[in-house]
Amino acid sequence: MSRRWRPLVALVPALLTVGLLPAAAGASAAGPACEGQRLRVPGAERLISHCLADLTTAGLPLDLTSEVDYAQLQAKDAVNPSHVPGIQLDGYFPDTSATNTHHGWNHDSQFVIRLPEHWNGGLVVAGPPGTRRQYANDKIISDQVLARGFAYAATDKGNTGDELYKDGDEPGDAIMEWHMRVAQLTVAAKQVAAKHYGKAPTRTYAAGLSAAGYLVRWQLEHFPQLYTGGIDWNGLLLTRDAPNLLTNLPPALRAYPRLVKGEPGAAEALHAEGYPEGTEKLWKSHYYGLWDSLQRTIREELDPDYDGATQGGTPFCHEGTGAGCDTDYDYASRPAAVHDAVERVSLTGRISRPLITLQGTFDVLLPITRTGDVYDKMVNDAGRGDLHRYYRIENGTHTDGFYDLVPDVVRPMQPCFTAAFDDLVAWTTKGVTPPPSHTVPRSSDTTISGCTL
Template sequence: MKGKILPKTTRPFAVAAAWLLTATLGSTAASAVPPSDAVAGSSCSVRVPGAEYVIGACLADLTTAGTEASGHTDPNDWAGLEAPGTTNPSGVEGVQLDGYFPDTSKTNTNHGWHHDAQFVIRLPEKWNGGLVVAGPPGVREQYANDRLISDHVLARGFAYAATDKGNTGERIFEDGRRPGDAIAEWHERVAQLTVAAKQVAARHYGRRPAKTYMAGASAGGYLVRWQLEHNPGLFTGGVELHGVLLTPAAPNILDTAPAALRAYPRYRDNVPGAREEMYAAGYPAGSEPTWEFHYRKLWDSLQRIVREEIDPGYDGPKEGGTPFCPPNTIQGCDTDYVYADRPAAVHRVVERLSLTGRIKRPLISLQGTLDALLPITRSGDVYARMVDETGRGGLHRYYRVTGGMHADGLYPALPKVAQAMSPCFASAFDALTAWTTRGTPPPASHTVPAAAEGADRVNGCGL
């Protein structure tokens, strides 16, 4: 395993530097299950249609309580994404398949494969007939959702499949032949895995999944929205958490961070008016204790990675921009980036990748009111309006979670007011399944109030 895993007492805030939208700290080189973890009488080998390579293992526990010990997950991939004290279900026997589809890029080093388009499929012994498919946040890998999504859906009896989206790490912009290709591949890899996982389930259980859901957070949330807009035939519905917003016109992900990169250093230096500039750009009041962390670890990297993928000509031949350049100091500084002023060709790239709001399957969306990476007023609120404006509001529920942030690993920064988003996500998933199987409509879209004094805001969240 590459990298050193920090003790759990220090991991959440410290390893949030691994972040949602940059490279992971390391990868687990798991390829064989220790004999003590084997489950007698189970078939550990299932062919995955279209896969170039697959390994299978029968595991006594498919959740992270078991896979972390057996080497069938990568804790670095989900480090920094949960609050201290988070508890997850465990004890789900079944089969895990790890492999990859044909691909030419090699950024994912899991298992020592140095091959992208990697996936994991988990098939619980006690299956409820459903399947959940996920893409990771940012440019993490296929195990990033093991705590947020996999553990919970496996405990409910769902099969689970996740993809690395076809490219990983800080230099995703090197993949593909033209601007936007790396992100466009994310769409293809999700659909590819979904089709294959349905066939895998049919072979393993003797019947195809009756219900298939898409789930994800951040960049994975963007993919949930995109799939329900463009590939509704593959899914019964979806649940997404603080999805990235890509639209041809602002606000979108390309015009959010530069404002913070300009205003925050002056706020830190107590320049009058800088705090108000941050608020005007959407960064929420109350999230100030997290701004220094976001400035050092998130805003700059987010802007440079996404901008280089979509608009590589902005900084000429330089790849990845110039970190933390002050305003008006060098040509092509991302701090000075103004999306609205960029050429029409750049806007066409964004349009190719854009969301429309025209969802065709039920979708539940959540975002925290203290999200300081993708501010809620310029992200989740905007997408909810887009859905309503297309006349699809009946298929959508949107919950603004008071005190929620972009990563639960930031919970220690605001312990008195923060609400962990993980339990909200689990509640939303249960609401989605009730909606699509029993016809029980979820609560109307609303702002979820702050938890009552003394309530468990790490493991509890009612919608």
């Protein structure tokens, strides 16, 4: 049996039976605010529930959402829907890692499930972007879909924070757990919805931004039977061969300090690596806040031997430091075992359910020519192009929080996400074919509310 597939094969029985398992003995089935509501989440080790007048971020108490988790993912002036009454379930599945400290539980594989009072029969499941936790999508996804009548479920992916690579025994184990936890929650949330509403969801969608966009693609490639379709927003790309995340970031880590020093050719080097002209105002914030930390975290997870006994690399090490410095990392020269580890978590493009992909042309964390464009080609090469719509959002960047920093440079992508989600629903329920894949131009309207695909 291929090393790549052993972990997934071992988890299949759990995924197939989790819907039949009762909640663990001693799990709290209802909090004091929801007395009499005795819902159980199959397979959960711990569970609390609340009946709420509003499940959106406008009305949630802070212990049932987290501003830290969704900070800077949405433009500050975005207007979100509110007043969606229903039930919120918070809990966790059995796990051995403890990076998620929310609720004081110090336990990973935490989840949230929201069941609106006025349900349309659908379910949306999401993982968080980056190293965030289960509440990261509360503004950009949860609020939007709850207002449309969908139930919503989100997981912390089974490990969180910049040291997620400590979870697991082999390279790639932490990332492989992400996939299992999304599938596990999808199965469980369907069971909860069926119990609560008296019928199972008629349609289930996977949705996500960045790392969670990658999870959407994986789910539709490997567990399509669980979903009606998916929508991924600036999804990261992992493949055995270049380009992939580990080939995109080191050139930027080398070129930006040269730019700061005024060395000739530095800006041109960044442009050549896919960081477009016009995005220069974004480079400093990405260098200090994203490029270095993401490179070291993912590299440590997939290639821990590169820096020997050091864990997580050396922050902002100088070019020319040599072995162990992520600025000098050269994926192509790494041993075959490293490429095998990356292949284990790689995408194939072989989706089996409808997928809409959105990517900003000004994404300078995951440059579009190295990520979205490549995945679109992978899907077409796999013969699945009829299931895919790919919208390149002109001047969109990785997260909408950057719109507040440079509104003259980028546009918010949130309106395009909600428009695409509605198109996905119409596509999969009414047979209304979405517009062909294309680049969505930035209109003269620079508000944060409009997008027509």
